[in-house]
Amino acid sequence: MNPTGSDSCTPIDISEQDVLEAMKKIQGYIDISPGDFKEVFTIAYNHAMQRIKDSLTAQDIMTRPVHCVGLGMDLVQTALFLAENKLSGAPVVDADGSIAGVISEKDFLAKMGLGASTSFMQIIAHCLTNKGCMAMALRNHPVQKIMTAPALTAGPEMTIGAISTLFVDRQINRLPIVDTEGRPVGIVTRTNLVQSYCVIR
Amino acid sequence: MQFLQKMRGKGQAPPRVSVAEVCWSWIGSFIGIAAVALLHYKVVDQNALVLLIGSFGASAVLIYGAIRSPLAQPRNLLGGHILSACIGVTAFQWLGVYPWLAAAVAVSTSIALMHLTRTLHPPGGATALIAVIGGESVHRLGYLYVVMPAALGACVMLIIALLINNIPKNRRYPEFWF
Numbered sequence: 001m002n003p004t005g006s007d008s009c010t011p012i013d014i015s016e017q018d019v020l021e022a023m024k025k026i027q028g029y030i031d032i033s034p035g036d037f038k039e040v041f042t043i044a045y046n047h048a049m050q051r052i053k054d055s056l057t058a059q060d061i062m063t064r065p066v067h068c069v070g071l072g073m074d075l076v077q078t079a080l081f082l083a084e085n086k087l088s089g090a091p092v093v094d095a096d097g098s099i100a101g102v103i104s105e106k107d108f109l110a111k112m113g114l115g116a117s118t119s120f121m122q123i124i125a126h127c128l129t130n131k132g133c134m135a136m137a138l139r140n141h142p143v144q145k146i147m148t149a150p151a152l153t154a155g156p157e158m159t160i161g162a163i164s165t166l167f168v169d170r171q172i173n174r175l176p177i178v179d180t181e182g183r184p185v186g187i188v189t190r191t192n193l194v195q196s197y198c199v200i201r
Numbered sequence: 202m203q204f205l206q207k208m209r210g211k212g213q214a215p216p217r218v219s220v221a222e223v224c225w226s227w228i229g230s231f232i233g234i235a236a237v238a239l240l241h242y243k244v245v246d247q248n249a250l251v252l253l254i255g256s257f258g259a260s261a262v263l264i265y266g267a268i269r270s271p272l273a274q275p276r277n278l279l280g281g282h283i284l285s286a287c288i289g290v291t292a293f294q295w296l297g298v299y300p301w302l303a304a305a306v307a308v309s310t311s312i313a314l315m316h317l318t319r320t321l322h323p324p325g326g327a328t329a330l331i332a333v334i335g336g337e338s339v340h341r342l343g344y345l346y347v348v349m350p351a352a353l354g355a356c357v358m359l360i361i362a363l364l365i366n367n368i369p370k371n372r373r374y375p376e377f378w379f
Contacts, residue, residue: 016213024216027371031270035212 014041053161058154058177061196062186066176068093071100075111075138075146078103091176091184092147098182101149102174111146112137153178156185160196163188225369229265233361234258237354245349251338252350256282256327257358263323264362268374272322276379277315279355281322285311286351289332290344297340303333 019034019041032040067085069078071094082090082103089104109118112135127133153176154163163175167190177186218226234257241253260282263273271277285307292307311329315321328351331339339346366374 020213020216027219027369028222028269029218029267030215031267031272033212033215 014038050161053164054159056160056196057156058158058160058163058175058188059156059186061160061192062156062177062188063192064186066091066184066187068097068184069103069143071095071142071144073143075108075141075143078143079108079138089174091151091187092143092149093184096183099151099153099176099178099184100144101147102151102176103143103147104173107146107148108138111141151176153182153184154188155180160193164193167193221369222372225365225372226266229362229365230261232365233261233265233358236361237357240357249338250349251342251346252354252357254328254331254335254339254350254354256324256331257350257354259324259327260322260355260358264358264374265366268362268366268372269376271376274375274377275359276377277320277322278359279352280318280320281315281325282328282351282355283347284314284318284320285322285325285329286332286347287344288314289329290346292329293333293340294343297333300333304330307333 016034016038019037023030023034023037067081067087067090069081069090069092071092073081082088089102089106091099092101092103094100105120109120109123112118112123152166152170152172154166156177156179158177166172166175174187174189176184177188179185237257238253241251245252260278263270264278267273288311289307292303292310296303296306307329308326311325312321315325332346342349362374366372
């Protein structure tokens, strides 16, 4: 019923009993069996979800303005910048303001020396057992060296349905939205997506 | 196996309506049928014509007892009776020598036509059938049967439905006209 379940709230699982209760509340004889109503409801619900997925676009749900990291910043500056703005990632822009890549916690963790799929908890465990902080390895590196590039971006017209699919297929958590010149105008995160689906409800 | 499985039916029946709904259904159908029957016995019958036919009893169930139903809306009530009456009379006139065939053709063709014109109204099937099996008093009407009893009777019932069904504040008729 809902192939991209991880991105959306689960659809209402309406029972025939629910339909019967509703029919009792409505004055008059309703010329449909509860089972048939449920079938109509389910199809209509999916239709509505599809319509909303196709009508809501990136510009309706994105966070703006977007905080960007400069290409010239080093990792200490980047970490401070992200911490100050309570972000877990941001687009990286060059001197013209065009997008050059995306930097996120994942890139930092990968740089800290335990391989590409290092998790935060692995780093903690490693630090505690070795009595050392692996973050020192991040000193004196420019952001350019560890960011994910080229960045995966989208235009403001991309539908939330297409964005959801992209998030699942590419296993990403944020998608910078760029104008025609490639400058970031906003960012769609998983949080934005979840909120958009729950507002729909 | 699945063919037999389907015959078991696994759905539930709709709930019973409120007492108020029962009362308004009774009042509407009493007045509706009374109006048609009075006209029939006091005026029309004395001129050897017909206004009251059995299918109006079935229409009363819908337009006074199940007023939300798509089958009970004016488009269906009028369209169903008028189109089915045409089919019924035609079936009798063309196939009347084989009454069983005329009866079957009248009902089945009127259902098909009502579907195609989105005027499905179950009593229409009875109107078509009565045109074939209604006896001499119906047969001699010819295509007048379409106008009276079918169209005129349905109109009288519709007027009563509009008047009675809209009295209670949580009842409303029709859902749509055409």
